[in-house]
Amino acid sequence: MPNTMNFFRFLLAISCTFCISAYSQESKNITLTPKQISSSVWYVEGLTALGSAENKNFISNAAFIVGPDGIVVIDALGSPALAEALISAIGKISPKRINSVIVTHYHADHIYGLQAFQKIGAKIIAHPAAKEYLNSETATQRLSASRVELSPWVDDDTKLIEANSWVSNEVKLNLSGIDLIVKPVGPAHTPEDLVIFFPQDKVLFAGDLLFRGRLPFIGGTADTEPWIQALNSFLDFKATVAIPGHGSVSENATADIELLRDYLTYLRKMMGKAVEELELFDEAYAAIDWRKYENIPMFKFANRMNAYNTYLRLLNPKR
Numbered sequence: 290m291p292n293t294m295n296f297f298r299f300l301l302a303i304s305c306t307f308c309i310s311a312y313s314q315e316s317k318n319i320t321l322t323p324k325q326i327s328s329s330v331w332y333v334e335g336l337t338a339l340g341s342a343e344n345k346n347f348i349s350n351a352a353f354i355v356g357p358d359g360i361v362v363i364d365a366l367g368s369p370a371l372a373e374a375l376i377s378a379i380g381k382i383s384p385k386r387i388n389s390v391i392v393t394h395y396h397a398d399h400i401y402g403l404q405a406f407q408k409i410g411a412k413i414i415a416h417p418a419a420k421e422y423l424n425s426e427t428a429t430q431r432l433s434a435s436r437v438e439l440s441p442w443v444d445d446d447t448k449l450i451e452a453n454s455w456v457s458n459e460v461k462l463n464l465s466g467i468d469l470i471v472k473p474v475g476p477a478h479t480p481e482d483l484v485i486f487f488p489q490d491k492v493l494f495a496g497d498l499l500f501r502g503r504l505p506f507i508g509g510t511a512d513t514e515p516w517i518q519a520l521n522s523f524l525d526f527k528a529t530v531a532i533p534g535h536g537s538v539s540e541n542a543t544a545d546i547e548l549l550r551d552y553l554t555y556l557r558k559m560m561g562k563a564v565e566e567l568e569l570f571d572e573a574y575a576a577i578d579w580r581k582y583e584n585i586p587m588f589k590f591a592n593r594m595n596a597y598n599t600y601l602r603l604l605n606p607k608r
């Protein structure tokens with residue numbers, strides 16, 4: 290019996306060693322190729338898909354600005370391995386240090402990579418409303434579920450990382466010699482939404498307030514009224530380029546901002562009418578003309594949920 294036990298232990302050790310080496314081998318094989326979109330700005334574009342082990346949770350965008358005294362990164366991608374791949378891709382473009390990471394919001398696909406940036410000494414900047422999420426049961430449960438669903442990319446070593454400094458009002462920051470405007474616009478997509486404007490290159494980093502080339506997800510915590518206001522306020526920046534949280538870069542920022550604003554306005558109008566007329570959601574949804582939006586990617590996955598969450602919020606604005 291002891292021999293059998295030892296044999297099992299031996300098999301376990303072999304298979305664990307194999308797992309670890311297979312994982313590290315695989316993680317090293319992630320290559321991200323940033324696209325340059327202005328003289329100082331690059332970004333990587335996540336896939337238009339739901340997060341999965343197969344796509345390594347690479348479903349969100351991250352961007353970076355190379356400044357005179359270092360590099361500022363916006364968002365940290367959906368796993369430590371992806372963030373390491375981004376750090377390595379940045380290293381091929383510039384030898385400068387990554388000094389700061391600004392988090393547009395604390396959704397898993399934007400933050401599970403933070404620990405890789407913390408490890409290299411980058412300072413993390415976010416909105417203080419994220420603290421509520423970080424200390425919530427939802428965040429803990431989400432991470433536990435992700436450790437299973439996104440294994441091996443998210444595992445027991447993946448941690449939720451707090452910011453080093455918190456920005457709660459619109460501020461002008463100079464980071465690594467880069468002048469930026471950091472503007473809180475939540476609660477909209479999330480309570481802790483931040484957008485970042487880089488006046489030198491007229492680039493707006495819009496986080497998940499702007500989805501381009503696909504419909505957004507309007508989660509249970511999203512509030513479309515301030516979201517619409519936020520999109521209107523983006524127009525004041527007069528950005529020529531906007532990098533969304535998901536989807537390709539917008540080189541016609543005004544038109545893309547207006548398209549999303551009009552979609553959210555339409556959802557509110559249609560769902561508002563349904564609530565006012567005491568219609569059941571299913572009946573109201575089936576009767577609405579969605580033709581203007583049904584060919585936009587993710588319509589099938591997102592639109593019904595978006596409409597439902599808007600309906601619930603309008604039914605009970607305090608939820």
Ligand SMILES: [Zn+2]
Binds near residue numbers: 394396478534
């Ligand atoms: Zn998000």
